[in-house]
Amino acid sequence: MKSKQVIIIVFAWLFGYQMVANAQRVPLTLEESVSYALENNAEARNARLEIEAARGLVGERTAEGLPQINANLSANNNLVVPISPFPAVIFDPEAEEGEFIGVQFSPEFTAGLSATVSQMIFNGSYFIGLKAAKTYRQLAEVDRKFTELEVIENVKKAYYSVLVSEEREELVRANLSRIDTLLKETKILYEEGFAEKIDVSRIQVQHNNILTELDKAKTATLVSLRLLKFQMGMPQDQDIILVDSITGLESLLDADRLLMEDGQPRVEIDQINTNYDLATLDLKNNQIQYMPRLDANYTFQRNAFGNNFSNLWSGKWFTGSVVGVTLQIPIFDGFTKRYKIQQNRVQLRQLEVQKESVLQNIALEKFQSRQNLINSLKALEVQRENRDLALEVFDMAKIKYQEGVGSNLEVVEADSALKEAETNYFSALYDAFIAKVDLEKALGILK
Structure with missing residues (x-):
């Protein structure tokens, strides 16, 4: 009873393995x-x-060719405010001629917000x-x-190469089967005295060569x-x-x-x-x-000034806008x-x-x-x-x-x-x- 169970289990395992392999x-x-x-x-x-x-x-x-829109936000701290020279007589009529005084025109902090729209016309x-x-x-x-x-x-x-390689492998196998059968028959004839040793040796050499050829055929199929x-x-x-x-x-x-x-x-x-x-x-x-190339553009901007960073954002903002066209005319580019x-x-x-x-x-x-x-x-x-x-x-x-x-x-x-x-x-x-x-x-x- 146990032998039958073992046989059934082995058969079921082999059948399942084959199904998985085929899948x-x-x-x-x-x-x-x-x-x-x-x-x-x-x-x-x-x-x-x-x-x-x-x-x-x-x-x-x-x-x-579509409108190009860009926005910029900037904040600057002028660590060293530039000084511009001005004639001293502007501020002091009694100043000597040729005397200049330095004036700071830029605030310590500046901020700017701008948006630009450009459109290619031609x-x-x-x-x-x-x-x-x-x-x-x-x-x-x-x-x-x-x-x-x-x-x-x-x-x-x-694809054709694989098919030919597989056929060649099958041919070698068939040839090996023919030679294997012939070798067995010749050995029997030799044992019964109806064939010579050289006949067996000749077929054995052929058999060995085909085994080597079969290995080459298998390799060719795998490579293909x-x-x-x-x-x-x-x-x-x-x-x-x-x-x-x-x-x-x-x-x-x-x-x-x-x-x-x-x-x-x-x-x-x-x-x-x-x-x-x-x-x-x-x-x-x-x-x-x-x-030439012709473009139209429009810029909107707001600027603020202040002597410290906190007042910069809460202070007054000044508005400006520019609209215009740009005509670029090529004149000479060195050929x-x-x-x-x-x-x-x-x-x-x-x-x-x-x-x-x-x-x-x-x-x-x-x-x-x-x-x-x-x-x-x-x-x-x-x-x-x-x-x-x-x-x-x-x-x-x-x-x-x-x-x-x-x-x-x-x-x-x-x-x-x-x-x-x-x-x-x-x-x-x-x-x-x-x-x-x-x-x-x-x-x-x-x-």
């Missing part, structure tokens, strides 16, 4: 991985924050700056799209998983499991339509066009600096604006040259990406056929060996050839997926 593992498809990365990748998050900063810049530029730079701020916000949006495309590209390639989580912005301690398989995604390689696609405008061109608009606005801003305009025009020409270069580079990328995808698909078909042939050769070699008409050397060589063919097939499949991603990026349709 902690996050299953992810390729699309889910991309969606997660667009929300959590550090570069994508910074790109969204840059948009918020650009919105703040627009608000800052807008605020410059400033050409303000309107250009406001438009430049809005254009900068557009540039931040374009940069966000560019960053997201890079995130999508990196996540897809990392960590790289994927890094590209997604996922914590490294989060356990994930990929739902898709490399063979299950092979249907995505139906590239006939993709190879005929003309593509869409690339985001890089939008970046250059927006930078060109910003440079044009900077040129206009420097040109409009030759125009500073002239040289800034010269730099702006050079920058515009540089952006035009850059745009031509990028357009040529995009055309080259499209051509190269198409050719790479075509070659990758051809290589995939060849490696698929080689894998099928290698599997057929291995099965025949194993049957011949089991029937005593073949050697185990043929089986070992056939197994090595099968392992190489399978590895080459999945490598070709990975190359085809990467070529597809590169072509979609070159065409501007990556998503």
Whole structure:
């Protein structure tokens, strides 16, 4: 009775542990991985924050055209009151000519309260700056799209890399299982006198090599998983499991339509066009600096005086106010604006040259990406056929060996050839997926 209870408890614990482990593992498809990365990748998050900063810049530029109000409150203690010289005859007609006496005009304590309101009436730079701020916000949006495309590209390639690494690990395990079975059978044949010691040793060497290869395959899978989580912005301690398989995604390689696609405008061109608009606005801003600036202002103030600090606040306050306009006319600045305009025009020409270069580079990328995808698909078909042939050769070699008409050397060589063919097939499949991603990026349709 106690044994049954122990078994039930152990079974329940194992079942509960497995449920918790599965709950902690996050299953992810390729699309889910991309969606997660667009929300959590550090570069994508910074790109969204840059948009918020650009919105703040627009608000800052807008605020410059609104009334500016400032208030000041001051209290001063003149420790040493300044003395001003005055002719003595003003106070004493009998004083000698050229004699002066010192007079203190300032009280020991002063206080002042003032409020100033200023309003820009005309400033050409303000309107250009406001438009430049809005254009900068557009540039931040374009940069966000560019960053997201890079995130999508990196996540897809990392996802495919994990799938291929897992398949390679499974291939090594399957190869190890085949060699392990062959080793056991050969040992039995050796013990019964139907095989030689060299046959056992040969297979044992193959077995040991595969064990080492399996350790490398496990490491490659772990590294690929960590790289994927890094590209997604996922914590490294989060356990994930990929739902898709490399063979299950092979249907995505139906590239006939993709190879005929003309593509869409690339985001890089939008970046250059927006930078060109910003440079044009900077040129206009420097040109409009030759125009005057007109501001209106109003100041209201109250002042108090006294010989001690307590009487200062309870005494009489004197009121004053000033209203006026200020016209600032630029006359000569040592040709500073002239040289800034010269730099702006050079920058515009540089952006035009850059745009031509990028357009040529995009055309080259499209051509190269198409050719790479075509070659990758051809290589995939060849490696698929080689894998099928290698599997057929291995099965025949194993049957011949089991029937005593073949050697185990043929089986070992056939197994090595099968392992190489399978590895080459999945490598070709990975190359085809990467070529597809590169072509979609070159065409501007990556998503």
